[in-house]
Amino acid sequence: MSPYVLDCIHPFARGPLPAKTGKTLLFAQQAGRIEPRTASGKATAWQSEGPPQFLLDVRDLRVTSSGGYPLVDGVSFTLNRGETLGIVGESGCGKSLTSLALMGLLPPGMSVSGQVEFEGADLLKLAPATVRDLRGDRLAMIFQDPMTSLNPTLTVGYQIAEGLIRHRGCDRREARDRSIELLRKVKLPAAERRFDEYPHQLSGGMRQRVMIAMALICQPALLIADEPTTALDVTVQAQILDLLAELKDDLGSAMIFISHDLGVVAENVDRVAVLYAGRLVEEGPTRSLFEQPQHPYTIGLMGSIPRIDTTSEWLPAIAGTLPLASDPPPGCRFEPRCPFAGDKCREESPDLAEVSAGHRAACWKAPL
Amino acid sequence: MTRFLLQRIGLMIPTIFFVSVIVFSLQQLLPGDPALTMAGDEASPALIAEIRAKYHLDDPLLVRYGKWVAGIAQGDLGISLRTQQTVVQLLTQKIPVTLELATLAMIIALTFGISMGILAAISRGGPMDYVARCIALFGISMPAFWLGILFILLFAVKWRILPASGYVPLTENPLENLRSMIMPATVLGLAVSGVIMRHTRSAMLQVLSNDYVRTARAKGLSETTVIFVHALRNAALPVITLGALEFGQLLSGTVLTETVFSMPGFGKLVVDAVFNRDYAVVQGAVLCTAVVFLLLNLFADLAYAAVNPRLRGR
Ligand SMILES: Nc1ncnc2c1ncn2[C@@H]1O[C@H](COP(=O)(O)OP(=O)(O)O)[C@@H](O)[C@H]1O
Ligand code: SF4
Numbered sequence: 091m092s093p094y095v096l097d098c099i100h101p102f103a104r105g106p107l108p109a110k111t112g113k114t115l116l117f118a119q120q121a122g123r124i125e126p127r128t129a130s131g132k133a134t135a136w137q138s139e140g141p142p143q144f145l146l147d148v149r150d151l152r153v154t155s156s157g158g159y160p161l162v163d164g165v166s167f168t169l170n171r172g173e174t175l176g177i178v179g180e181s182g183c184g185k186s187l188t189s190l191a192l193m194g195l196l197p198p199g200m201s202v203s204g205q206v207e208f209e210g211a212d213l214l215k216l217a218p219a220t221v222r223d224l225r226g227d228r229l230a231m232i233f234q235d236p237m238t239s240l241n242p243t244l245t246v247g248y249q250i251a252e253g254l255i256r257h258r259g260c261d262r263r264e265a266r267d268r269s270i271e272l273l274r275k276v277k278l279p280a281a282e283r284r285f286d287e288y289p290h291q292l293s294g295g296m297r298q299r300v301m302i303a304m305a306l307i308c309q310p311a312l313l314i315a316d317e318p319t320t321a322l323d324v325t326v327q328a329q330i331l332d333l334l335a336e337l338k339d340d341l342g343s344a345m346i347f348i349s350h351d352l353g354v355v356a357e358n359v360d361r362v363a364v365l366y367a368g369r370l371v372e373e374g375p376t377r378s379l380f381e382q383p384q385h386p387y388t389i390g391l392m393g394s395i396p397r398i399d400t401t402s403e404w405l406p407a408i409a410g411t412l413p414l415a416s417d418p419p420p421g422c423r424f425e426p427r428c429p430f431a432g433d434k435c436r437e438e439s440p441d442l443a444e445v446s447a448g449h450r451a452a453c454w455k456a457p458l
Numbered sequence: 459m460t461r462f463l464l465q466r467i468g469l470m471i472p473t474i475f476f477v478s479v480i481v482f483s484l485q486q487l488l489p490g491d492p493a494l495t496m497a498g499d500e501a502s503p504a505l506i507a508e509i510r511a512k513y514h515l516d517d518p519l520l521v522r523y524g525k526w527v528a529g530i531a532q533g534d535l536g537i538s539l540r541t542q543q544t545v546v547q548l549l550t551q552k553i554p555v556t557l558e559l560a561t562l563a564m565i566i567a568l569t570f571g572i573s574m575g576i577l578a579a580i581s582r583g584g585p586m587d588y589v590a591r592c593i594a595l596f597g598i599s600m601p602a603f604w605l606g607i608l609f610i611l612l613f614a615v616k617w618r619i620l621p622a623s624g625y626v627p628l629t630e631n632p633l634e635n636l637r638s639m640i641m642p643a644t645v646l647g648l649a650v651s652g653v654i655m656r657h658t659r660s661a662m663l664q665v666l667s668n669d670y671v672r673t674a675r676a677k678g679l680s681e682t683t684v685i686f687v688h689a690l691r692n693a694a695l696p697v698i699t700l701g702a703l704e705f706g707q708l709l710s711g712t713v714l715t716e717t718v719f720s721m722p723g724f725g726k727l728v729v730d731a732v733f734n735r736d737y738a739v740v741q742g743a744v745l746c747t748a749v750v751f752l753l754l755n756l757f758a759d760l761a762y763a764a765v766n767p768r769l770r771g772r
């Protein structure tokens with residue numbers, strides 16, 4: 091197991107902080123400490139030849155709160171078939187809203203704009219009924235909290251089989267057989283018996299396996315996993331991560347894997363997108379991003395990954411908190427917390443720019 | 459489940475005992491002398507004494523309680539001081555009327571209350587929500603006897619499509635029975651439907667904000683399936699408890715409506731008995747009400763357990 095999944099803490103949880111913070115230390119953290127491995131080793135769109143045919147092409151996605159504040163602010167990314175994209179950022183930076191916007195499941199009152207092209211059709215322009223046909227079939231989602239995400243009054247089996255009945259027109263008997271088969275695949279012990287049990291009879295880890303089965307029952311082309319292990323015990327986390335990686339490769343599904351923990355992401359994804367205050371601040375192939383992080387925020391996030399060699403010491407987390415969506419800084423969103431901030435940063439917001447092949451960052455100081 | 463049931467029934471026994479003690483003692487504290495009431499104002503002391511002896515009114519309290527309980531054990535609730543009928547006879551005459559009335563009212567209340575509650579919740583803040591809440595407020599704040607009088611004026615006097623009052627037993631003529639029941643049942647049901655609508659609405663809104671509803675939507679289910687299969691089951695839980703309580707209220711609170719529509723029901727029986735100091739009838743009726751309440755609670759618990767798997771298998 092890689093060092094950075096040994097212990098999972100919130101990236102910005104504070105341990106004993108070294109006295110010195112700032113530029114020197116931030117740079118010191120880069121020194122080859124993190125060795126990511128690409129999850130599936132597949133070529134990314136940027137490396138393949140010819141015009142890329144994306145499974146998912148998100149352009150300028152904006153989610154606005156009922157009060158008119160930007161919560162997701164112009165996010166663009168693409169995803170190939172079978173590829174895994176990690177989305178990271180601290181809590182509240184807009185990861186869940188981004189995924190809910192893709193699913194068309196935003197809370198009432200929020201509005202969305204931009205383009206979400208999935209298998210050639212813009213999900214934001216399709217009729218609600220058409221999106222419902224795709225949802226749970228071609229694209230599916232796993233939610234963060236398995237304790238609250240399952241209906242307490244329905245058997246877990248019914249909740250899985252439901253998708254097959256809805257999208258495949260299976261009869262109950264066939265839906266049951268196929269659901270039990272999948273429950274075995276997600277390694278739920280005593281799958282046949284569990285099928286008829288209720289969520290409260292299952293542990294958190296088992297419930298998340300059920301959630302995974304529920305999402306994969308129709309073999310979606312895209313699976314969105316929103317912090318699928320955050321609510322689980324550390325020992326269970328690794329099992330669930332392995333299971334997800336295995337199943338998505340089996341089915342050939344692409345995956346958007348969301349986490350606040352850069353360490354978890356490094357293990358499991360082909361590419362990483364870093365969100366900060368509703369904006370995409372850096373995006374690139376996992377290896378490139380971990381070896382040469384270009385945005386100060388990404389570097390800061392890496393600083394909050396626990397070090398295995400100095401167990402008692404934590405590297406500095408990023409000082410300060412997310413800006414309020416209602417009162418964002420006028421220039422770069424990260425400027426109030428950035429050790430590199432200059433005059434230009436205060437006035438003008440940087441756009442994403444390519445720093446190396448397929449690796450983009452939104453920082454005036456990039457490439458570092 | 460069987461254990462749960464036995465437990466609940468076991469709990470009912472001491473409760474019924476306490477109710478019987480309280481009913482019996484309160485009765486003794488009521489002002490007025492039943493012997494005097496029966497004998498009339500001009501009665502001679504000898505007649506009064508005779509009545510007291512006949513109904514054992516001079517026995518010590520504990521002895522009278524003992525006799526009462528012993529009687530109950532044999533299905534004997536005593537004799538009405540006024541009509542000389544047995545209390546059991548009186549109750550079996552009157553209870554079916556009230557039971558039918560309350561059941562019809564409850565059916566109206568649940569049908570109307572739950573569907574309006576769901577409609578209001580899913581169109582929260584919209585015109586449908588507003589209309590439903592206005593109707594609920596109207597139902598709750600309109601006194602039943604007043605609405606009853608309006609109904610009679612409209613349907614019986616003006617349009618002459620329903621009988622103004624009276625009661626035809628179900629066994630005699632089901633259609634006439636229904637015609638005589640529909641107005642009082644609607645009057646009673648409307649008031650209750652307001653309460654049920656409000657509770658359904660708030661329970662539904664709470665449930666719809668749950669994560670598992672989002673999960674259901676993420677499966678691509680239609681909004682109808684989300685609401686009726688995923689949300690309503692959970693929203694039904696508080697409504698079941700409320701429904702049982704409201705049904706109990708209906709059974710014991712139909713007096714005014716029964717009076718307005720001249721229904722020979724349970725409510726009227728109790729009120730008459732209290733005014734006439736007809737101890738045996740009051741005691742029997744209250745005890746009967748208590749048992750019905752307990753049974754309703756038991757039924758509500760069973761229904762609750764049927765919907766809520768967390769309570770099953772205990
Ligand atoms: N239902 C909601 N109503 C209003 N604001 C919300 C709602 N959900 C999230 N937000 C706001 O949107 C921002 C992004 O939230 P979210 O996407 O859940 O963050 P993350 O998943 O990255 O932790 C946060 O500032 C949060 O306060
Ligand atoms: S643009 Fe400026 S403030 Fe923003 S991250 Fe880069 S250096 Fe920091």
Ligand SMILES: [Mg+2]
Pocket residue numbers: 182185186187316317
């Ligand atoms: Mg989140």
